[in-house]
Amino acid sequence: xxxxxxxxxxxxxxxxxxxxxxxxxxxxxxxxxxxxxxxxxxxxxxxxxxxxxxxxxxxxxxxxxxxxxxxxxxxxxxxxxxxxxxxxxxxxxxxxxxxxxxxxxxxxxxxxxxxxxxxxxxxxxxxxxxxxxxxxxxxxxxxxxxxxxxxxxxxxxxxxxxxxxx
Amino acid sequence: xxxxxxxxxxxxxxxxxxxxxxxxxxxxxxxxxxxxxxxxxxxxxxxxxxxxxxxxxxxxxxxxxxxxxxxxxxxxxxxxxxxxxxxxxxxxxxxxxxxxxxxxxxxxxxxxxxxxxxxxxxxxxxxxxxxxxxxxxxxxxxxxxxxxxxxxxxxxxxxxxxxxxx
DNA sequence: GGTATATTGATACAGTATATCATGTCAAAC
DNA sequence: GTTTGACATGATATACTGTATCAATATACC
Numbered sequence: 001x002x003x004x005x006x007x008x009x010x011x012x013x014x015x016x017x018x019x020x021x022x023x024x025x026x027x028x029x030x031x032x033x034x035x036x037x038x039x040x041x042x043x044x045x046x047x048x049x050x051x052x053x054x055x056x057x058x059x060x061x062x063x064x065x066x067x068x069x070x071x072x073x074x075x076x077x078x079x080x081x082x083x084x085x086x087x088x089x090x091x092x093x094x095x096x097x098x099x100x101x102x103x104x105x106x107x108x109x110x111x112x113x114x115x116x117x118x119x120x121x122x123x124x125x126x127x128x129x130x131x132x133x134x135x136x137x138x139x140x141x142x143x144x145x146x147x148x149x150x151x152x153x154x155x156x157x158x159x160x161x162x163x164x165x166x
Numbered sequence: 167x168x169x170x171x172x173x174x175x176x177x178x179x180x181x182x183x184x185x186x187x188x189x190x191x192x193x194x195x196x197x198x199x200x201x202x203x204x205x206x207x208x209x210x211x212x213x214x215x216x217x218x219x220x221x222x223x224x225x226x227x228x229x230x231x232x233x234x235x236x237x238x239x240x241x242x243x244x245x246x247x248x249x250x251x252x253x254x255x256x257x258x259x260x261x262x263x264x265x266x267x268x269x270x271x272x273x274x275x276x277x278x279x280x281x282x283x284x285x286x287x288x289x290x291x292x293x294x295x296x297x298x299x300x301x302x303x304x305x306x307x308x309x310x311x312x313x314x315x316x317x318x319x320x321x322x323x324x325x326x327x328x329x330x331x332x
Numbered sequence: 333g334g335t336a337t338a339t340t341g342a343t344a345c346a347g348t349a350t351a352t353c354a355t356g357t358c359a360a361a362c
Numbered sequence: 363g364t365t366t367g368a369c370a371t372g373a374t375a376t377a378c379t380g381t382a383t384c385a386a387t388a389t390a391c392c
Contacts, residue, residue: 012311040389042339061379076342081380098263098319100348100379116304118313127311133303138282138322141295145178146327147284153264154320156304161312206358208370227348242373247349266348266379 012118012127013056013106015162026053026104030092037090044075048083049104052093057124058101096126098155114138114152120160127160178284178293179222179272181328192219192270196258203256210241214249215270218259223290224267262292264321280304280318286326293326 010017030049034041051067052059059067061080068075084102087093095102096117103126107115114134118127134154142149176183196215200207217233218225225233227246234241250268253259261268262283269292273281280300284293300320308315 012313040338042388044340073341075340077380078342078382079340082340097321116307118308118311120313121316127313129307129311131303131307134300137297137299137303141282141297142284142322142324145284145293145295146330147178147286147293147322148325148330149322150287150324152320152322154318155263156308156313156315156318158308158316159314164312164314206369210371239372241371243349244351244373245371248371 010127011107011129012160013125022106023050023053026092026106030087030090033090033092039086039090044079045083045086048080049087049092052087052102052104056103056106056126058096058099058103058119058126060099060101064102094128096155097153098157114154117155118160119155119157120163121157122159122163125160125162176293177273177295178326179291188272189216189219192258192272196253196256199256199258205252205256210245211249211252214246215253215258218253218268218270222269222272222292224262224265224269224285224292226265226267230268260294262321263319264323280320283321284326285321285323286329287323288325288329291326291328 013019013022027046027049030046031041047068048064051064061077061084064084065074065077065080068080084093084095088095088102091105093102093104094115094117096119099119105128107128107130114131116129116131116134118129119125138149138152141147179185179188193212193215196212197207213234214230217230227243227250230250231240231243231246234246250259250261254261254268257271259268259270260281260283262285265285271294273294273296280297282295282297282300284295285291304315304318307313
């Protein structure tokens with residue numbers, strides 16, 4: 001099972017949170033999910049997740065690439081995209097379509113419902129919520145349209161509490 | 167003021183709707199909005215909107231470019247992007263971030279609330295709704311996060327009624 | 333160890349979008 | 363009617379995002 005530590009962060013990560021343990025939680029969850037699913041958490045995949053888990057910011061694939069400092073040579077873009085694809089499938093990162101950017105998921109368990117991404121346009125930090133109201137409203141709207149729901153993506157851009165204080 | 171014709175289409179455009187008048191409505195609304203705002207609805211901008219209004223599908227910028235048949239030469243990509251930017255600002259088209267695609271807005275008046283985009287993964291047709299429930303839920307969630315909402319983008323991918331019938 | 337599978341490396345390229353500077357067009361002021 | 367200035371477009375180059383393909387390497391399992 002997953003590490004049963006406390007929820008790593010609030011829905012929107014406060015600047016004061018214990019990020020060392022938050023970061024560890026993200027990595028340990030990935031480890032245990034890989035063990036569960038019998039897939040390999042290779043050094044390359046770990047490195048990409050570590051880079052994302054180092055902050056709560058959404059990073060582009062090429063931003064991640066720049067952080068991958070190898071002694072000999074930098075890996076090709078496809079290496080990053082392969083790792084991102086793997087981590088997305090594992091459920092430990094999310095993709096922000098509106099920004100072509102990726103970030104580490106910090107919520108212990110997302111249900112089948114819809115997730116809302118909140119991104120601060122000043123500091124770039126991303127938060128996540130899972131509203132039961134929206135999770136209920138989407139199927140209701142879909143029913144009136146005769147629409148069969150596949151994937152839902154909801155992104156809210158604005159300013160976080162910390163940045164508004166400045 | 168805007169043309170006071172009937173609402174052009176249902177939230178999800180039926181295959182049976184009167185598309186000729188729907189198309190005209192989109193173009194005439196753009197004309198009257200440009201007159202209101204004292205900006206120019208140039209032939210190039212009109213052509214891009216006509217291409218989008220020809221269907222209810224979301225098209226990529228380069229798809230649009232291919233439809234721009236000039237006698238002499240095809241305009242450069244930047245021309246399309248400039249027209250798209252103009253039409254976005256005018257409020258007559260929307261951008262689907264998840265697809266890097268653009269489509270003509272068919273809803274008479276969107277309030278300040280959130281719009282939901284529904285895109286069929288089979289036929290590519292896009293519908294729009296404006297849920298009062300979600301419009302109320304977003305500020306409520308934002309308040310609990312201390313987040314100041316800027317732009318909201320919500321996209322639902324799935325299968326429309328017509329395609330499910332197949 | 334030998335084989336099948338998964339992963340990574342290497343190279344090339346497709347698709348999306350913008351920067352920059354030159355040129356053209358329109359409409360109002362003179 | 364010409365000038366002028368703002369807006370719009372053309373032309374060129376390039377940045378950014380993501381994928382295809384095939385070879386080489388590592389891992390797991392027999």
